[in-house]
Amino acid sequence: MKKIVFTGGGSAGHVTPNLALISALRQKGWEASYIGSADGIEKQIIDEAGIPFHHISSGKLRRYFDLKNMKDPFKVLKGVWDSYKLLKKLKPSIVFSKGGFVSVPVVVAGWMRGIPVIIHESDMTPGLANKLSVPFARKVCVTFPETLSLAAKKSSAAGGSGSQASDEGGKAVLTGLPIRSELQAGSAERGRSLCDFTRSKPVLLVMGGSLGAKAINEAVRAKLQSLLQRFQIVHICGKGNLDASLEGLRGYRQFEYVNKELPDLLAMTDIVISRAGATSICEFLALQKPMVLIPLTRQASRGDQIVNAASFEKSGYGRVLPEEQATADTLHALVTEVYEHRKDYTERMARSQVKDGVGAIVELIETESLPSRR
Incomplete structure (x- = not known):
């Protein structure tokens, strides 16, 4: 063998x-x-x-x-x-x-x-x-x-x-x-069942990488009520970052980390807020999920996520929000803009040469x- x-x-x-x-x-x-x-x-x-x-x-x-x-x-x-x-x-x-x-x-x-x-x-x-x-x-x-x-x-x-x-x-x-083949086999119905979501409202997926991201978590939760007026939100917030006060909130489901559930969660997702690690954003690209990318700063990394995010924004796959500018209001505004123009983003992703x-x-x-x- x-x-x-x-x-x-x-x-x-x-x-x-x-x-x-x-x-x-x-x-x-x-x-x-x-x-x-x-x-x-x-x-x-x-x-x-x-x-x-x-x-x-x-x-x-x-x-x-x-x-x-x-x-x-x-x-x-x-x-x-x-x-x-x-x-x-x-x-x-x-x-x-x-x-x-x-x-x-x-x-x-x-x-x-x-x-x-x-x-x-x-x-x-x-x-x-x-x-x-x-x-x-x-x-x-x-x-x-x-x-x-x-x-x-x-x-x-x-x-x-x-x-x-x-x-x-x-x-x-x-x-x-x-790209993992199982990501393409996710079921939106299973994802909605897992999160107790409905078909009638779009889904926003928030994730900050396998370890979570404090800046993203805080910006999303600070504007949670406004975001929930338009979206159902599944929030992968990282180990130790669950907020017990938000448990049971209708239209909001939080996880520390997901593995086998991810294909189903992605299948029901309409738009993503994420860091800009190459693996994650290439998977979003393959699944044609419009993105709001908040890359790690140069103080916290070697700057690779900044370059990745800039390339994806230039190609028209999503928008970039520098962490230094990531307030609850700026994030809410950018998520709204990307979602309203989601068809343009998905059409450009369908033509991507990244395979x-x-x-x-x-x-x-x-x-x-x-x-x-x-």
Whole structure:
């Protein structure tokens, strides 16, 4: 049986695309296992999916001063050793990395063992973990055409065979983002039943990523009564962010986190308020859900969500509201504007060139894992 090891973690966006690939590969006779951190969100998601999970030591690679920077490199080195031993035991034909800091030791260990490694970058600008992984990877899959030139430069600097991503033998490959097939199979009726919603009123989905978003939660709840006059609201607010005083409020349903329920919730949704992580917004795009995007600030991130959101607004898939400007009133006004012009947004999304990457990546995995390619 053909074997593959997946890695990636730190947020749901580094995990759920792997699930889409695992499902497709299993249908082709592949056996998949996963390497992540013991306390990361990836363990919960992968365990729920019934995929064999192995944990390693993991340290965060920070761009800023922190006393933890003194000891975390040793955690990363231990993670490489942990991964090296695991890969000897698992004997995969190939390693696939979705990024996040936990993936770096696995990628390095795969390279040390002579196992082909493919990495995938969701965002328009590569993250630090993937930048560090490029020299050890055979192929670098990207979601956006704009990322090709950046990935090609990294590939060339790392010893790629060409300076352009389109050169034969180059590392950078435009594949799109893997989209979970189950998202397309959601039932609006099941979603309404779960939330006790009616057919007569549109649905606004609010989510701030797998960990929630305080700024979004506060802005929505501050204008909740006004929003409920026009929308039914399903609010995925993050762990520890439920508001007990709002339980039982007609037309409003809150969750800390959803997994299996998400396809049904999305099926009934008319408009989305969200952060701008690449995985989430590409899934909204595939389902043609108009978006109000509130990206993480540069103070809280490396700025990748700002770039992602700007690209989607330029393409006409939604509107961007910087967090610094996200008051209850500005959010209410923008949600109203996007909903009133929802047909224009969905028509532009239907013409999008950002595609589901499952087929292209599965083909690449099968090609790069062939003995003749090793």
